[in-house]
Amino acid sequence: MSTLTRRDPLDDFFRGFFVRPVDFAGSPAEAPQMRVDVKETPEGYQVHAELPGVKKEDIHIHIDGPVVSISAERKQDKEVKEGERILRTERYFGQVSRSFQLGQDVDEAAANARFNDGVLELTLPKKVAPKAKRLIIE
Template sequence: MANITRTDPLDELFRGFFVRPVDFNRAPAQAPSIKMDVHEEGDNYLVHAELPGTKKEDIHVVVEGNLVSISAEVKQEKETKEGDRLLRSERYFGKVSRSFQLEQDLDDSKASATFNDGVLELTLPKRTASPSKRLTIT
């Protein structure tokens, strides 16, 4: 005997149209990381970190020995107009942070930071090693 199956014409029309379900209220799968470049130039380390959508007041940099920690808070500036309805937002709002170690200890008293056009620039001078001192035994 032949098997008879019933099909819906709309199923045939939309089959393969959507590869996966669409969820417009979905949060980003992963918070963005701080992308950066670190260069060694003479007696300094130069760090360029991308922090788009961040204000200068919301960025914190901590230097301890050879450890550098950068943290920032990205805030959403809401401006809604009457009658407007947000359908999808793919921007991340929250805290991001990153820490890394360098080869040499840093002189935090001479370190400097500037923030311009979403890029944080750090100049981190290396701590000058004191020459070894030979002790005389008396």
């Protein structure tokens, strides 16, 4: 038995039309992303996090034992003027965060962070594990 299906050609034309973002400026604002590389050395860990478009003041790093959390907020305002008329004003606010657990506790006092050209570099030395002490019975 055959099934008859009716198709409207305008259905395919408008399908997805209203779900695509409208791009006025040629490049829409992207949500902030964070790509992280973690390398282990005998002395500690090296972390490189890519944070393009984020200011140094908007990056927060929290260390709790072996857990490292990085969060960043990106704020972007764009205003296009033509003479005295404002044609368009756009605002974008976004936040991204990553947490990961390392194999050993981090020495927070000796940790170091640098931010240069959109790349956050963390140097996280390993905390020296206390050695077991043998007690002598008196």
